[in-house]
Amino acid sequence: MNSQKILDTFTETKALLKGHFELSSGRHSDTYFQCALVLQYPDITEKLAAELAKKLKNDDITCVIGPALGGVTIAYELGRQLKCRALFAERKEGVMQLRRGFSLSPEDKVLLVEDVITTGGSVLEVAELVKQMKVAIAGICCVVNRSNSDMLSSYQLTSLVKMTPQLFEPDACPLCKQGIPLSKPGSKKIIGK
Numbered sequence: 783m784n785s786q787k788i789l790d791t792f793t794e795t796k797a798l799l800k801g802h803f804e805l806s807s808g809r810h811s812d813t814y815f816q817c818a819l820v821l822q823y824p825d826i827t828e829k830l831a832a833e834l835a836k837k838l839k840n841d842d843i844t845c846v847i848g849p850a851l852g853g854v855t856i857a858y859e860l861g862r863q864l865k866c867r868a869l870f871a872e873r874k875e876g877v878m879q880l881r882r883g884f885s886l887s888p889e890d891k892v893l894l895v896e897d898v899i900t901t902g903g904s905v906l907e908v909a910e911l912v913k914q915m916k917v918a919i920a921g922i923c924c925v926v927n928r929s930n931s932d933m934l935s936s937y938q939l940t941s942l943v944k945m946t947p948q949l950f951e952p953d954a955c956p957l958c959k960q961g962i963p964l965s966k967p968g969s970k971k972i973i974g975k
């Protein structure tokens with residue numbers, strides 16, 4: 783699967799929408815992406831994880847960890863293909879933790895897995911958690927990289943596809959000026975006209 787084929791898959795599953803959107807940040811964009819809509823299909827997730835696995839240089843990964851909730855599905859499938867454990871980290875009272883009896887040992891080598899990385903806030907919190915446990919980190923990988931870089935902090939960032947949609951402040955949005963109806967994904971409501 784090349785990048786175009788992957789983007790086509792996003793479009794076919796309606797994970798990737800083109801139009802005029804109000805994002806949760808309040809900014810407007812011509813692109814909206816909801817990774818869960820492509821990962822809802824296990825057969826597609828299997829193919830995406832296989833492409834991601836091909837790009838990974840480390841073959842001694844013993845464990846993958848995805849931050850809940852976005853990283854859970856892709857981490858689980860990637861773990862299945864890498865034949866290693868697949869954990870998830872989750873926040874309790876705002877602090878990222880390994881719960882439910884999940885543990886790591888000093889012999890582990892951990893790959894951090896996320897669906898979409900923009901600033902990578904959640905996945906970097908997991909990296910800090912793993913580092914504090916003195917466990918080696920093989921790197922970070924994601925389905926979609928929106929960060930404009932192949933590094934996240936000091937970690938190598940491996941992604942399936944890069945996407946950098948244009949973002950506009952509402953009062954300087956060219957799509958608003960063209961009178962294109964604004965929609966807010968996640969709700970069915972069409973806002974404005």
Ligand SMILES: [Zn+2]
Nearest residue numbers: 810955957958
């Ligand atoms: Zn707009």
